[in-house]
Amino acid sequence: MARRSREQTAIREQEPSIRKTNFEEVCLGYNLEEGQLEAARCLQCKNAPCIEKCPVMIDIPGFILAIRDGDMAEASEVLSKYTNLPAICGRVCPQEKQCESVCKLGLAKNFEPVAIGKLERLVADWALENEQAVAKRTEPVIGKVAVIGSGPSGLTVAGDLAKEGFDVTVYEALHAPGGVLTYGIPEFRLPKRIVQKEIASIEKLGVTIETNAVIGKTITMDEIMAEFDACYLSVGAGAPNFMGIPGTSLNGVYSSSEYLTRINLMHGYQFPRYDTPTKHSKKVVVIGGGNVAMDAARSAKRLGADEVSVVYRRSLEELPARIEEYHHSVEEDIQYNWLTNPVEYLSNGKGELSGVKCVKMALGEPDESGRRRPVVIPGSEFTIEADTVIEAIGQGSNQVLLSTFPELTLNKWGYVEADSATGATSVPGVFAGGDIVTGAATVILAMGAGKVAAKSMAEYVKEKKQFSPVS
Amino acid sequence: MNKITKCQQLSENEFDIWVEAPRIANKGLPGQFLIVRADEFSERIPLTIVDTNKKEGTIQLIFQVIGKSTAKLATLQAGDTIADVSGPLGVAADIKQYGTVLLVGGGVGIAALYPIVKGLKEAGNRVITILGAKTAELVILQDECRAVSDELIIMTDDGTLGRKGLVTNAMEEVYTRETIDQTWAIGPSMMMKFCTAVASDHDVPVFVSLNPIMIDGTGMCGGCRVTVADSIKFACVDGPEFLGTEVNWDEFIQRMKQYQTEETDSLTMYQKEQMAHGETK
Numbered sequence: 001m002a003r004r005s006r007e008q009t010a011i012r013e014q015e016p017s018i019r020k021t022n023f024e025e026v027c028l029g030y031n032l033e034e035g036q037l038e039a040a041r042c043l044q045c046k047n048a049p050c051i052e053k054c055p056v057m058i059d060i061p062g063f064i065l066a067i068r069d070g071d072m073a074e075a076s077e078v079l080s081k082y083t084n085l086p087a088i089c090g091r092v093c094p095q096e097k098q099c100e101s102v103c104k105l106g107l108a109k110n111f112e113p114v115a116i117g118k119l120e121r122l123v124a125d126w127a128l129e130n131e132q133a134v135a136k137r138t139e140p141v142i143g144k145v146a147v148i149g150s151g152p153s154g155l156t157v158a159g160d161l162a163k164e165g166f167d168v169t170v171y172e173a174l175h176a177p178g179g180v181l182t183y184g185i186p187e188f189r190l191p192k193r194i195v196q197k198e199i200a201s202i203e204k205l206g207v208t209i210e211t212n213a214v215i216g217k218t219i220t221m222d223e224i225m226a227e228f229d230a231c232y233l234s235v236g237a238g239a240p241n242f243m244g245i246p247g248t249s250l251n252g253v254y255s256s257s258e259y260l261t262r263i264n265l266m267h268g269y270q271f272p273r274y275d276t277p278t279k280h281s282k283k284v285v286v287i288g289g290g291n292v293a294m295d296a297a298r299s300a301k302r303l304g305a306d307e308v309s310v311v312y313r314r315s316l317e318e319l320p321a322r323i324e325e326y327h328h329s330v331e332e333d334i335q336y337n338w339l340t341n342p343v344e345y346l347s348n349g350k351g352e353l354s355g356v357k358c359v360k361m362a363l364g365e366p367d368e369s370g371r372r373r374p375v376v377i378p379g380s381e382f383t384i385e386a387d388t389v390i391e392a393i394g395q396g397s398n399q400v401l402l403s404t405f406p407e408l409t410l411n412k413w414g415y416v417e418a419d420s421a422t423g424a425t426s427v428p429g430v431f432a433g434g435d436i437v438t439g440a441a442t443v444i445l446a447m448g449a450g451k452v453a454a455k456s457m458a459e460y461v462k463e464k465k466q467f468s469p470v471s
Numbered sequence: 472m473n474k475i476t477k478c479q480q481l482s483e484n485e486f487d488i489w490v491e492a493p494r495i496a497n498k499g500l501p502g503q504f505l506i507v508r509a510d511e512f513s514e515r516i517p518l519t520i521v522d523t524n525k526k527e528g529t530i531q532l533i534f535q536v537i538g539k540s541t542a543k544l545a546t547l548q549a550g551d552t553i554a555d556v557s558g559p560l561g562v563a564a565d566i567k568q569y570g571t572v573l574l575v576g577g578g579v580g581i582a583a584l585y586p587i588v589k590g591l592k593e594a595g596n597r598v599i600t601i602l603g604a605k606t607a608e609l610v611i612l613q614d615e616c617r618a619v620s621d622e623l624i625i626m627t628d629d630g631t632l633g634r635k636g637l638v639t640n641a642m643e644e645v646y647t648r649e650t651i652d653q654t655w656a657i658g659p660s661m662m663m664k665f666c667t668a669v670a671s672d673h674d675v676p677v678f679v680s681l682n683p684i685m686i687d688g689t690g691m692c693g694g695c696r697v698t699v700a701d702s703i704k705f706a707c708v709d710g711p712e713f714l715g716t717e718v719n720w721d722e723f724i725q726r727m728k729q730y731q732t733e734e735t736d737s738l739t740m741y742q743k744e745q746m747a748h749g750e751t752k
Contacts, residue, residue, distance in 0.1 A: 173689050175508055175515070175555040212557040214689055218494050238691035242703060249698055249722045251729045258692035266514065266686065272740055275514040275539050276686070277733035351725035398690050400708055 004105065008115040009038040016331035020301050023187040023269050026328055027091070027118075032070070035122040039068035041105060042114045049102040050116060055448030058082040060099060060116055067119060076127040079120065084159030084202055085152060085447060087128060087194045088181060090121025093444045094322050128197045141167045143229040143461035148215045148401065151179020152443045153434030154234035155202055156450030157457070162205035164458050169228075171213040173400075176265060179236055181443070183265035184257075186295050188302070189325070192264070216401035229461045230429045232453055233416060234446070237435035239398040242391055243287070247345025252279070252353030256288070256296045256392035263299050281388035284308045285356045287342055288392035289318070294325040296390045297334045309335035309384065311342055313361050313374040337384070339363070339374065345389060355383045395440050415439055423453030429464075431457050473553040476529055482608045484536045485579060486545050487521075493528030495520065495558050501586035502564030502680065502712050505532070506688040508555035509543040516540045517685045517707070519583035520559060521612075533582035533611065538734045539741045560688045561711050565678070566590040570652035571597040573645055573675070575638050575666050576616075577658025578604050583680050584657040585612045592619040599651075600624070601641045603658070607632035638662065639669045646673040654678070656715060660724045667715030677715040681706045683726060697723050 012028040013019075019026050030038065042064045050060045059078050066075035079086045093099075095117040100106060106113025142165045147154040150172040158168045176182050181195045203209060213219055215235075224231050240255035242248050262268040266276035284300040286293050289312035300308045310329075312319065315338045319326060330336075339361040348354035360380035363372035397414040409417045409426035416425055416432040423431040433449030435441055477489040495505065499520040506515045522531040536542050547553065564587045572591050576584035581602055592598045600620040604610045605628045617623045624641045625633025634641070638658075645651065646669070654677040656666030663679040670677035683695040683706050690708035697706050698719035704710065 173557065174687060175557070212555050213494075214557060214560065217559055218498065218557070240691070240693045242693065242696075244703065248703065249696065249719075249726065251726060255693040258686060258694045261686055261692050267512075271733070272737045274512050275543075275737060277730045277737065279730075279733075351722070351728075400690055 004041050004111075005037075006111050008112045008118075009034050009041075011115070011118055016328075016333075019188065020298075020332040021304075023299075023302055025191050026188050029125060030115075030118055030122045032072070032122075032126075035067050035119060036070060038115050038119060039064045042068070043105050045104055049104065050099040050114075053102045054082075054099045055444045056082050056451050058099075058120070063123060064114065064116070064119055067123065072123060072126045072130070075123040076131060079123055079127075083447065084156050085198050085443075086120050087124035087198050088152065088190060089444050089447065090117050090119075090124055091190050091194075092185060092442075093117055094442060096323060098444065124198075125194075128194070128201070139165050141165060142458070143167070143465060144169070144227070145457060145461065146171065146224050146228040146231040147234060148224070148231065149173075149179060149234040149236060149434075149436075150177035150199075150209060151234055151236050151434060151446065152181060153236075153446035153450040154179070154232065155199065156447040157232045157234065157431075157433070157454045158207045159202045159205055160451060160454035161458060162202070162207045164454075166458070166461070168207045170207060170209045171215050171219065172209060172211045173214040174265065175211050177209050177211060179234075180238075183261045184292070184295070186260065186264055186299050187269075188298065189295065214400065216404035221401070221405045225429065229464060230431065230457045232423070232450075232457060233401070233425070233430065233432040233436055234434045234450065235398060235401055235436050236446075237395045237397050237415070237440045239396045240391070241394050241396055243342065243393060245342060245344055247347060247353070250345050250347050250353045251351055252281075252386075252388045253345055254388070254390045256286075256292045256390050257395065259296050259390045260292070260299065263303070269299070269303060278303055279388060281305045282307070283384075283386045284388045284390065285342075285384055285386040286310045286390045286392055288312065288394070289314065290320045290392060290394070291322055291325060293390075293392035294321045294329050294334075296392050298325075298329050298332055300388065300390070301332055301334060305388070307335065308333070309337055311337045311340045311356070311358060311384070313339065313341040314363065314371065315339055318371045341374065341376070342389075343381070346383065353387055353389060355385050356389055357381060357383050395435075397436060397439075413439065418453075421452065422456035423449060424456060424460075429460065431460075473556045475547055475549050475551050475553065476527070478547070478549050481533070481611050485533065485609070485611060486536070487531065487533045487611075488544075488547070489524070489529045489531050490553060490556060491528060492530050492556050492558075495556065496523040496525050496528045496530050499523050499530060499559040500563035501566055501590035502583075503559035503561050504583075504688070504711060505530075505556055505558035506560060506685065507532070507544070507553060507557075509540060509547070510554045513543060513554065514540045515555070515557075515686055515688065517560075517682065517688055519586070519680075521582045521585055522589075533579065535579040539737045542738060542741060557688065561707060562709070564590065564655070564680075564712055566594050568595050571599065571650065573599045573601070573642065573651045573654045574620075575601045575642060575654065575656040575658070576603070577638055577656075577662040578609060579611070580658030580662070580680075581611050581616070583682075584655065585615055587655055587657075588616055589619045592621075597621050599645055601626065601638050601645070602633075603627070603638035603641075603662075605629065637665075639665050642666060642669045646670075646675065651675045655680075660720065660727060663715060664720040664724070667718070667720070671716050678712050679715040679718065680711045681713060681718065681723065682711065683723065684729060697726075 103113030
């Protein structure tokens with residue numbers, strides 16, 4: 001056998017100078033030949049640590065072996081046992097912190113781990129193009145379940161329970177399903193046609209998705225409880241936080257949620273073909289260091305801004321964003337102000353933003369998260385000229401549904417209390433998972449929670465039906 | 472769902488439509504609104520629920536053409552379908568027995584005022600209503616408001632209907648002659664700002680219904696944020712009804728202008744397309 005390459009098989013990407021002017025996908029993915037080359041690097045470990053580190057425990061060596069053998073149908077079959085959204089996870093999971101972080105090949109000196117995410121994506125994209133629709137199940141319906149929210153967690157529950165023989169209805173408040181996959185993560189990282197196809201494949205399992213249904217308003221929780229045997233709450237953490245510094249109400253100040261919703265859900269980057277406007281900003285400042293901040297900054301660049309800078313209160317070492325996206329952003333001329341925090345938004349006198357007054361920070365003692373706490377350096381104030389500022393400092397729990405459902409126990413941060421082993425909440429028959437339980441986290445963790453909940457929901461309904469058979 | 476059952480033009484730019492939306496018809500309360508998207512290219516825009524018909528499962532919407540989205544809605548006929556209608560959203564108006572209430576509506580804001588007038592009358596209040604507009608044909612829902620008011624005063628800028636003058640002139644008179652327990656003012660932001668000033672001069676509490684720029688309408692973006700009693704509120708979930716005296720009006724009015732240029736360009740382009748389309752027919 002040929003010696004294993006130390007490096008991952010190179011992946012084709014759009015040139016930075018070109019891609020920073022469009023919203024097309026940056027990473028072009030492997031073709032079959034490149035995929036087979038990469039698959040051959042896998043050591044096929046017996047007790048593969050990568051499986052343990054995957055929140056939905058995909059048989060990673062299994063699907064990689066099938067790729068190596070050129071059997072894409074088999075690879076897809078393996079993936080579909082574990083995940084309902086592989087084309088999405090292959091693209092947006094932080095593999096460097098999960099499966100790829102423990103790859104034995106990657107742990108060998110001077111070797112890069114197997115590109116598991118890129119391989120998953122290859123298989124999933126192949127399946128979306130080549131596989132026949134799964135026929136809708138005709139076996140007797142075990143029970144009726146409602147899923148509130150059509151983000152990654154809700155879609156996972158819906159897919160898993162439909163496969164089990166449940167009648168599943170998903171309620172979505174917006175006009176398009178997908179949650180953060182649709183309104184949050186931009187086209188250049190996650191093409192919406194992929195999201196639509198993946199959602200369509202879940203609908204083909206027999207799942208009904210109802211859009212424009214705001215639970216708590218359009219339909220009450222009482223009505224949901226009366227109509228369904230069980231329900232899964234996966235409404236996410238979609239209420240934007242604002243820092244609340246002076247000038248927050250100036251024109252030109254956005255939450256990242258608004259900025260990205262305008263662009264992604266409403267196609268603002270295609271204004272005026274689509275009716276929702278976005279601003280022609282010249283100088284943009286993005287506050288924050290997570291994936292959302294990267295997405296906002298790179299979107300602003302693509303909308304034609306001359307200068308885009310990220311203001312982050314810690315340093316590169318603590319940046320919570322995916323390292324791949326950070327590198328992409330640097331290649332696209334996004335500037336960084338490390339150890340910097342905004343203290344005031346300045347006005348041009350006409351109610352519009354003219355600049356961001358900042359202070360420099362120094363790293364002090366580690367806080368409860370283990371990261372060194374940033375402290376203000378006295379007298380370090382300076383101003384960055386800006387006509388647009390986007391706050392990407394995190395989201396909290398949206399109270400629209402929760403405020404109408406007082407029976408449900410919440411924790412002190414306003415998130416739903418749910419058993420991590422079952423997804424069960426304080427109300428019998430009501431399960432919950434994803435960001436509404438954990439606070440803003442990752443797509444794959446939300447899916448993992450969905451997997452767990454789907455299993456215990458199935459058990460719950462079966463047990464309930466035994467004691468009270470359908471008349 | 473979302474099929475238009477009836478439509479009529481009220482004035483040059485104002486339209487009145489009834490839409491099939493049984494769930495919303497069942498749940499909608501005075502003061503609540505909807506998010507409407509005319510077609511797959513459209514914006515999501517907020518419109519107040521004017522009236523509901525639970526039996527037929529329909530809701531009434533009244534809108535004024537001020538931009539591309541409303542211009543598109545105005546082209547729809549009975550039998551056509553609106554792509555998306557989501558709601559009822561926002562907190563309902565605080566309808567209860569106050570005693571004597573004064574309700575003030577301006578322009579297309581009368582459409583948002585009417586369900587509150589009706590609700591307050593049903594709750595047993597003595598209701599005095601003031602309607603104001605630039606000119607006679609813009610005083611919408613006159614008969615409907617008259618039917619649920621103990622007294623109706625109409626003011627027009629040009630004196631073509633009722634009395635010539637501003638709604639605030641009529642408010643002064645009513646406050647001077649009798650005790651009012653609660654006031655509502657709904658209309659253009661400048662009107663609501665001045666109505667708030669008049670009501671508070673007379674120590675009458677006043678509710679206003681804010682209509683900022685919205686996108687989702689469910690509290691997930693903060694585009695509709697307003698400063699109320701010195702803290703940030705989202706009009707779509709915390710409102711749209713607030714105490715007028717607690718609203719930072721100058722900031723609110725400023726934020727309404729955010730997309731003026733883009734909105735004008737978008738409408739002009741649409742109208743040109745429509746004209747070109749018409750000529751080729």
